[in-house]
Amino acid sequence: MNTSPTSAAFEKASGAASPGKKCIYRAIVIGAGASGLFFASSTDLSSPDPSTGAAGGLILEHTAKPGSKLLISGGGRCNFTHAGSVKDFPAHYNNGTFVRSALYKHSNIKFTEFMEDLGIRSVTEKDGRIFPECRRSAPVLDALLKRSAANGFTIRTGTDVTAIRPPEGPGRPWGICVARNGNGYPGNDGCGAADEIFFCENLIIATGGITYPATGSDGSLIPVLQRDLGIRFTELVPSLMPLTIAGDPYRSLAGVSVENAAMTIEEKSGRKIHQASGPILFTEKGISGPAALNASAHLRPDAVISLSLIPGISRDQVMRSLQEELKGRPQDINTTSAAAARLFGLPKSLTRILAERSCGAGSSPSLKSMAGLLTADRLPLDQETLSFSGKSSPAGMCTRGGIALDQINTKTMELRNAPGLFAVGEVLDVDGETGGYNLQFAFSSAQAASECVNGKLHG
Numbered sequence: 001m002n003t004s005p006t007s008a009a010f011e012k013a014s015g016a017a018s019p020g021k022k023c024i025y026r027a028i029v030i031g032a033g034a035s036g037l038f039f040a041s042s043t044d045l046s047s048p049d050p051s052t053g054a055a056g057g058l059i060l061e062h063t064a065k066p067g068s069k070l071l072i073s074g075g076g077r078c079n080f081t082h083a084g085s086v087k088d089f090p091a092h093y094n095n096g097t098f099v100r101s102a103l104y105k106h107s108n109i110k111f112t113e114f115m116e117d118l119g120i121r122s123v124t125e126k127d128g129r130i131f132p133e134c135r136r137s138a139p140v141l142d143a144l145l146k147r148s149a150a151n152g153f154t155i156r157t158g159t160d161v162t163a164i165r166p167p168e169g170p171g172r173p174w175g176i177c178v179a180r181n182g183n184g185y186p187g188n189d190g191c192g193a194a195d196e197i198f199f200c201e202n203l204i205i206a207t208g209g210i211t212y213p214a215t216g217s218d219g220s221l222i223p224v225l226q227r228d229l230g231i232r233f234t235e236l237v238p239s240l241m242p243l244t245i246a247g248d249p250y251r252s253l254a255g256v257s258v259e260n261a262a263m264t265i266e267e268k269s270g271r272k273i274h275q276a277s278g279p280i281l282f283t284e285k286g287i288s289g290p291a292a293l294n295a296s297a298h299l300r301p302d303a304v305i306s307l308s309l310i311p312g313i314s315r316d317q318v319m320r321s322l323q324e325e326l327k328g329r330p331q332d333i334n335t336t337s338a339a340a341a342r343l344f345g346l347p348k349s350l351t352r353i354l355a356e357r358s359c360g361a362g363s364s365p366s367l368k369s370m371a372g373l374l375t376a377d378r379l380p381l382d383q384e385t386l387s388f389s390g391k392s393s394p395a396g397m398c399t400r401g402g403i404a405l406d407q408i409n410t411k412t413m414e415l416r417n418a419p420g421l422f423a424v425g426e427v428l429d430v431d432g433e434t435g436g437y438n439l440q441f442a443f444s445s446a447q448a449a450s451e452c453v454n455g456k457l458h459g
């Protein structure tokens with residue numbers, strides 16, 4: 001007798017299921033997040049399959065509510081994509097070569113048209129980020145839920161997937177074993193038992209990454225995918241997170257921002273790993289803002305950061321400018337910080353901290369040291385930022401790592417050795433920079449899968 005966890009789950013569910021009731025769906029989506037809902041709102045399953053009788057779609061979600069991460073995206077304003085040529089997009093992703101095909105076909109323009117079709121007009125901000133005109137995520141989620149329902153999808157919340165069985169032969173369905181976890185409301189799909197098996201012609205994995213686990217993206221499906229389907233994952237680490245600095249000298253500046261700074265991630269030896277530039281925001285624990293978030297995607301366990309508050313200007317140039325500006329005047333903390341603020345357009349509260357730090361043991365600032373801090377302030381990262389693990393992380397707007405991409409067809413997001421099985425969104429080993437690139441990939445990958453499923457269903 002086969003006593004594997006998968007068989008045991010299926011046997012238990014078979015015993016509990018209502019006799020004679022077998023639900024076969026045209027597609028089941030696991031995960032009611034952005035990518036799962038993009039898939040459901042693009043795939044019309046409202047009519048049954050004439051040959052198998054399979055009908056409609058089902059979305060299985062283990063939390064009580066769909067779209068929780070979408071709701072908090074962009075600070076609740078939902079920065080869903082970015083302006084500009086889609087040809088420039090791949091450079092904004094880790095694994096940019098993989099995303100090219102889906103992005104070119106289902107581009108930022110297609111995305112804004114898709115939103116418009118859902119009744120969501122968009123607006124582009126000066127820095128290129130695109131938002132809904134209403135600057136709220138909630139109407140986006142509502143529109144996706146409505147369109148998914150019109151396409152024949154039902155959502156079952158509070159449902160854990162405990163096992164997955166691949167088709168037992170050509171034309172046979174996938175088997176999905178589920179258990180209620182107490183988070184949801186009773187489904188309205190006619191299958192009401194505690195442990196159940198659902199069947200489907202197409203299965204879409206849309207379970208996201210491992211960050212902000214309170215939204216439901218907690219990596220809980222990964223062991224099931226590894227055990228039952230042999231799917232391989234790369235290492236998972238949080239990305240796009242604020243940088244926490246050990247002994248942060250800028251702590252008193254929490255809330256102050258700088259329009260354009262450069263953050264270089266370096267090894268302790270000084271070797272450069274990555275540089276990101278853009279706005280930064282000082283926080284109570286360190287540095288946030290787009291440049292810091294994008295830099296966080298490239299951290300290593302032994303990394304330090306080097307912060308330049310005036311990118312593109314050398315230390316010598318800065319020192320000469322300061323000397324010139326202070327010529328014939330006393331060189332104390334007040335005059336030096338005021339000169340630096342004036343010359344480089346920086347907040348006085350910031351240049352004052354730099355001037356104080358430039359004093360060393362003396363009472364007046366050293367201009368050489370001041371120029372060094374303005375152009376390359378080497379800051380040690382806190383262990384909190386550097387302690388990577390494969391566990392869920394409360395920080396990080398996205399996850400680096402996921403389903404290893406050599407298993408995926410780049411055009412359709414179908415697993416190469418498992419026809420009818422698709423993976424979309426952040427569960428894949430793709431992560432983008434901040435600025436709308438992650439929701440764009442959730443959309444593009446979901447569209448690629450939807451197009452393939454639609455093609456199979458409607459010929």
Ligand SMILES: Cc1cc2nc3c(=O)[nH]c(=O)nc-3n(C[C@H](O)[C@H](O)[C@H](O)COP(=O)(O)OP(=O)(O)OC[C@H]3O[C@@H](n4cnc5c(N)ncnc54)[C@H](O)[C@@H]3O)c2cc1C
Binds near residue numbers: 063067079426435
């Ligand atoms: C604070 C924050 C702000 C962000 N802002 C932006 C932004 O402005 N622009 C941008 O492009 N990106 C942004 N992102 C990233 C973006 O939200 C994600 O990349 C995107 O939501 C990923 O979509 P997804 O569908 O792949 O995963 P998710 O949206 O995370 O959805 C996954 C769903 O699967 C469910 N699930 C997980 N495991 C299971 C399971 N075992 N069984 C059933 N269901 C399961 C989860 O509960 C969840 O509902 C932000 C992220 C955060 C955290």
